[in-house]
Amino acid sequence: MRIKRRLPLLSALGTALLAAGCAGPAPDRPASAGSVGEGFPATVANCGVKTTYQRPPHRAVSLNQHATEVMLALGLEKSMVGTGYLDDAILPEYRAAYDGIKVLSKEYPSAEVLLAAEPDFVYGGFATTFDEKEGRSRDALAKAGVNTHLNIEECPSGPVRMAAMDEEVRTVAKIFGVPDRAEAQLKKLHGTLDSVEAGLKGVQPVKLFVYDSGDKTAFTAGGKGIGNEMIERAGGVNLFADVDKAFGDVSFEQVAERAPDVVVIYDYGDQPVEDKKKFLLTNPALKDVPAIKNQRFAVLPLSSTVLGVRVPSAVESLARQLHPGRFR
Known part of the structure; x- marks a missing residue:
């Protein structure tokens, strides 16, 4: 966990x-x-x-x-x-x-x-x-x-979408009586999202799997959290969007069956990214996975993958890692 x-x-x-x-x-x-x-x-x-x-x-x-x-x-x-x-x-x-x-x-x-x-x-x-x-x-x-x-x-009442970021920022601003600050902040945040969308126009989405943690099973991003829309907006396809919650455990055999082209590692805590990469690269169940064979990884700090003001910049960061040719 x-x-x-x-x-x-x-x-x-x-x-x-x-x-x-x-x-x-x-x-x-x-x-x-x-x-x-x-x-x-x-x-x-x-x-x-x-x-x-x-x-x-x-x-x-x-x-x-x-x-x-x-x-x-x-x-x-x-x-x-x-x-x-x-x-x-x-x-x-x-x-x-x-x-x-x-x-x-x-x-x-x-x-x-x-x-x-x-x-x-x-x-x-x-x-x-x-x-x-x-x-x-x-x-x-x-x-x-x-x-x-x-x-x-x-x-959530359903899948968390980008509109929830707007609602969260506006609600906190309402509580503190600063609604104008919310609108100024959201204009900036949506400007980043609009720029990414323009850069990815017509791009072929990349199949990916999110690795948060786990050794017996993989703790991954499902379809209900903001992380799923972040992946979509960054030009990716979350292969475990069918997991009916924000995060969930899947088997490494399931990961191999779905054959991601990229593994997105969520970076946090005491386990360095390089240790996570080493674990995945040496996991026998994943040896034929394209992302592992090609050693193709992307990295996001965990704090950027939950609902807050980091979300748009995280979308941009992931888009640049998945589609570097679009952002030179």
């Missing part, structure tokens, strides 16, 4: 604080700007949780890289009191802003640490942010006076 799913142990004190609801943020303070602003109260329905914001959050915490970078892309760093759980280096254009925010923990913070930051809002990229067993459920945080938002890729 992907290592981002591992969770640190929650301290007993943190659990007690959440259960009692006694460590939440201080009672209503005025927003940092001193006024509520237009668009409030604002009601947001998100992954089964309906929240009405009386004013923009001003003590926000972001957990998981794509959540953090959405906030930074919207220029919300002054409304943030903490962050945690990166998979990769923060994007260079957000580094200065990120460096001014307190890192609460390397991975997920305990309830004690999270509530000690006195947040009024927690934005999670993965459902594991709000893990009930660890005491960080959305309901428990609400009882402690903390509003929450979960990236909508974690609760």
